[in-house]
Amino acid sequence: MRDTSSSSVSNHEGPLSRGARVVLRQRYLARDRKGRVIETPDHMFRRIAADVARAEQGYPAKTRLPRAAARFYQMMASLDFLPNSPTLMNAGRPLQQLSACFVLPVEDSLSAILESVRNQALIHQSGGGTGFSFSRLRPQDDFVASTSGVASGPVSFMRIFNLTTDVIKQGGMRRGANMGVLRVDHPDILDFIALKTNPHEMTNFNLSVGLTDAFMEARRRNGRYALLNPRTGRPAGRIPARTVFDRLVEAAWTSGEPGVLYLDTINRTNPVAHLGAIEATNPCGEQPLLPYESCTLGSINVARYLLRQNGRTEIDYPRLAEIIPLAVRFLDNVLDRNRYPLPEIESATLRTRKIGLGIMGFADLLIALGIPYDTEEALRTASQLMAFIQSHAHDASRRLAEDRGPFPGYQGSRFSQRRDPRRHATVTTIAPTGTISIIAGCSPGIEPLYAVQTVRTVMDGTRLVTLHPAFRSLARAAGLDMDRLLPHLSEAPSIGHLSLIPSHLRRLFVTAHDVDPAHHVRMQAIFQHYSDSGVSKTINLPAVATTAQVADAFLLAYRLGCKGLTVFRTGSRGQQVLSCTVTQTC
Numbered sequence: 001m002r003d004t005s006s007s008s009v010s011n012h013e014g015p016l017s018r019g020a021r022v023v024l025r026q027r028y029l030a031r032d033r034k035g036r037v038i039e040t041p042d043h044m045f046r047r048i049a050a051d052v053a054r055a056e057q058g059y060p061a062k063t064r065l066p067r068a069a070a071r072f073y074q075m076m077a078s079l080d081f082l083p084n085s086p087t088l089m090n091a092g093r094p095l096q097q098l099s100a101c102f103v104l105p106v107e108d109s110l111s112a113i114l115e116s117v118r119n120q121a122l123i124h125q126s127g128g129g130t131g132f133s134f135s136r137l138r139p140q141d142d143f144v145a146s147t148s149g150v151a152s153g154p155v156s157f158m159r160i161f162n163l164t165t166d167v168i169k170q171g172g173m174r175r176g177a178n179m180g181v182l183r184v185d186h187p188d189i190l191d192f193i194a195l196k197t198n199p200h201e202m203t204n205f206n207l208s209v210g211l212t213d214a215f216m217e218a219r220r221r222n223g224r225y226a227l228l229n230p231r232t233g234r235p236a237g238r239i240p241a242r243t244v245f246d247r248l249v250e251a252a253w254t255s256g257e258p259g260v261l262y263l264d265t266i267n268r269t270n271p272v273a274h275l276g277a278i279e280a281t282n283p284c285g286e287q288p289l290l291p292y293e294s295c296t297l298g299s300i301n302v303a304r305y306l307l308r309q310n311g312r313t314e315i316d317y318p319r320l321a322e323i324i325p326l327a328v329r330f331l332d333n334v335l336d337r338n339r340y341p342l343p344e345i346e347s348a349t350l351r352t353r354k355i356g357l358g359i360m361g362f363a364d365l366l367i368a369l370g371i372p373y374d375t376e377e378a379l380r381t382a383s384q385l386m387a388f389i390q391s392h393a394h395d396a397s398r399r400l401a402e403d404r405g406p407f408p409g410y411q412g413s414r415f416s417q418r419r420d421p422r423r424h425a426t427v428t429t430i431a432p433t434g435t436i437s438i439i440a441g442c443s444p445g446i447e448p449l450y451a452v453q454t455v456r457t458v459m460d461g462t463r464l465v466t467l468h469p470a471f472r473s474l475a476r477a478a479g480l481d482m483d484r485l486l487p488h489l490s491e492a493p494s495i496g497h498l499s500l501i502p503s504h505l506r507r508l509f510v511t512a513h514d515v516d517p518a519h520h521v522r523m524q525a526i527f528q529h530y531s532d533s534g535v536s537k538t539i540n541l542p543a544v545a546t547t548a549q550v551a552d553a554f555l556l557a558y559r560l561g562c563k564g565l566t567v568f569r570t571g572s573r574g575q576q577v578l579s580c581t582v583t584q585t586c
Contacts, residue, residue: 016439022464030044049072052087053065065329079301082440083098083436087100087334095339097338097340099295102128104130105136106133107136108136120161120178124176130177134154134192135182137230140153154186165205183279185212186228187236189244195207195257210279211260211558218241219241224238272290272413287354295354296356299360300327300358303364305319305365325399328396332400352425356533358531360443361443364470372508373448382446390427397427446527450511468509525561535562
């Protein structure tokens with residue numbers, strides 16, 4: 001594997017780091033028929049801005065945004081905001097598929113299942129990721145009238161979807177990604193929970209168990225709950241809820257999966273419940289969607305919204321207030337410019353016009369403010385920041401509704417009942433921003449630092465070695481010998497044990513493994529409170545974490561109103577995207 005150290009550069013490619021340029025060349029920049037890169041990052045941003053700005057021409061002249069292309073270009077080229085990967089890859093190019101997140105239905109017939117497999121392949125080929133609920137499929141050994149035989153069950157059909165992903169690489173530049181969901185009351189739930197304890201199973205899927213309020217109450221009472229045959233709707237037996245919950249916790253401790261989705265929590269906040277119930281999410285779990293819906297995402301790099309005032313660093317809220325409506329407008333335009341993979345997807349997406357504006361660089365912002373991630377002050381900062389973003393994003397959606405009309409499914413929605421026209425059924429989402437945060441040169445999403453020095457493995461096996469720039473700067477200011485220090489940063493993700501680093505730096509540069517699991521969950525819950533859709537966040541646990549800690553995290557997330565949760569215990573998977581050393585996984 002090749003190693004590439006990230007460092008700032010100043011040339012025609014602006015603030016892009018070396019690692020950002022590696023990722024852009026590898027996955028995003030346009031190529032000719034021979035596979036040669038034929039555009040620079042600056043050309044890429046201009047291509048996207050010009051294409052997305054063309055949507056303005058579809059609306060009355062008095063409502064158009066002046067200099068739209070220039071303004072869209074500036075916010076991307078400055079790395080203040082970036083859209084999801086398919087928009088970066090495909091806008092202004094022949095494919096023109098701009099959405100990252102899709103949910104496809106899987107109905108209980110062989111023809112419907114194979115149709116979903118076909119649709120999955122088309123979406124992956126265009127650069128999107130797919131989520132599925134397999135809860136409608138009849139259980140293993142159930143009766144099949146057409147053949148007088150027995151059903152093989154949802155797990156066996158999931159393997160077909162997984163194999164299809166193996167042979168379809170997304171857009172030639174992205175690995176296929178899927179989310180598989182099974183309701184906790186499906187008769188095959190225990191087989192589903194155990195799937196990924198075998199590391200060779202379902203390697204192209206994230207898995208989540210759809211938990212219900214009824215199940216959580218049965219678990220609390222130490223009672224049994226009913227398993228339901230989806231073909232008949234009739235009970236197929238009763239099982240102790242604690243048995244299932246304990247199996248789920250054990251599997252998550254062992255392999256990091258399944259995660260959980262709190263289905264009733266999701267549907268209580270479904271703004272378009274008149275159009276149907278939500279059964280699944282996109283692959284990273286932050287975007288609950290109706291069947292055939294897609295969503296386009298974008299994230300503001302909040303680490304770039306800081307100002308020095310009265311001798312202290314503060315969040316630059318006036319500047320944030322300027323970019324939020326511009327980003328919302330950009331994402332609304334993307335919906336119009338998108339070339340959808342299927343007519344059903346186009347119809348369902350434009351009916352609700354869901355977008356997902358979120359943030360990245362949150363850990364960097366806290367460090368710049370001098371606030372350790374695992375403090376009450378960090379929680380207060382998160383609440384203030386995301387409340388501001390959601391409020392201004394909702395206002396932007398209202399103003400667009402005045403100019404362009406509300407989303408077509410508005411009548412009958414929660415908003416129509418309040419007489420509150422919106423352009424979008426959902427506006428805010430917290431996405432993982434795994435790759436776009438590399439381009440932006442910031443910490444991903446709302447996660448704490450994984451380590452002060454990280455080694456990120458990207459698609460072709462290239463490893464990007466990055467030392468956090470603020471740590472480098474503060475360490476040098478403290479007079480530390482960097483040549484002596486650097487080898488120690490590869491020993492473990494945390495620097496809390498390194499006495500050669502001053503205590504104030506060790507406290508400020510807290511890493512994911514230093515953070516108590518409950519604090520991780522509380523941070524997710526705060527962002528969830530101010531997000532229309534979901535929140536992608538991993539509850540990172542050290543290798544010595546217990547199953548009891550996993551169980552506590554699942555229960556706390558449910559009580560605090562999270563829509564889902566994923567835990568990851570270090571070393572529980574053979575391959576990790578992030579580590580702290582080139583030679584080992586920490």
